[in-house]
Amino acid sequence: MPRTPEANQRIREAQRAKILDSARRVFARKGMEATIADIAADAQISMGLAYRYFADKEAIFAALVQQTLSDGPSMTQKLLQVPGTPGQRLATLISHIVAARGRPETLEVYQLLNHALYAGAMPDDMRERLGKHYQMLLETMKQLIIEGQASGEVAPGDPDQLVAIMGAFLDGLTRWAVQDPEQFNTYVPDAEIILRLFKPCAEEKSSSERLSS
């Protein structure tokens, strides 16, 4: 019995996902030197089959970045729909960002983006879209900080500066996780400690609040 068009479509999608999965690992490990042959070997398929899905390794790389650009923002949106006060949502967002750096797939994505940026192999439009995605994340944090400061949940301080500090911190965290995943997973930062940056101390509350606490 011949396969139905739906079954064929499912097989094609699974094959494509498998190639991208291998490509993520291979690009993360070898950088932009990775070849279609390396990717096909990792996926345990022939090079001919790989070429039926992607014209060249640049197309595979573009598809990986595309995937990151689709997954990232939708994850951020999902996190922001979690119910709670601004302070709780900020805590959820930051905890997720920190925890994500402990996962091998996320690390591989950061590694390959890092290779591509350094090698100048990132097309301008992708670089721009990645930049916008990152800006959106920082804007969201800023909004939650401003709302949290208004409700007294978040410590005072210039929101732009707090966001810039958090941005630098997350960048450093990513590099650490990429360079030494084992050490990172041993000392994987407790999001509670990082959130101290935003936590108002009792002395910053009004004295009546302090006495009643």
Next chain:
Amino acid sequence: MPRTPEANQRIREAQRAKILDSARRVFARKGMEATIADIAADAQISMGLAYRYFADKEAIFAALVQQTLSDGPSMTQKLLQVPGTPGQRLATLISHIVAARGRPETLEVYQLLNHALYAGAMPDDMRERLGKHYQMLLETMKQLIIEGQASGEVAPGDPDQLVAIMGAFLDGLTRWAVQDPEQFNTYVPDAEIILRLFKPCAEEKSSSERLSS
């Protein structure tokens, strides 16, 4: 009247310092592609004169790293001799580290180290000594955190984790300052905000301390 040997020595030292000053700028801007010709041009001297001080550009590069390795630890030692409680000394150390990233010369050093590390152009012994210097800095922070926690000046938390977080944060801060010095100097982080990571809240002090404050 011929110059005295002392005067000659002073002139040689000033010339060498001038070459290194230019080299720091040029390596920071051009990376390992920089040539002796670039450095001589920046220093406004002939290439022949540059070669009288350094055998090749690798020797200039090595001298720059050597300078960093001598200046860094002695600065750390000086900061640690500042009188004060462990918490105050930790605050001084971190404020200095943050402020240093706003200075062009420090940024140039970070840029050139970054180029060299990425290009694999850092000799093993230098890489090892830089690593040791960095470890010593983190060890010092850890010691101050432990002492500060004992005296109640520093918030509780695993000292290794606190140090790892601070290390990631400083790394991110360095990258930010290197990539966008202008933006960094606009939002140059207030060390007070960063020190919140270590600041115990009033509710964590004993109730008698809180009432008397």
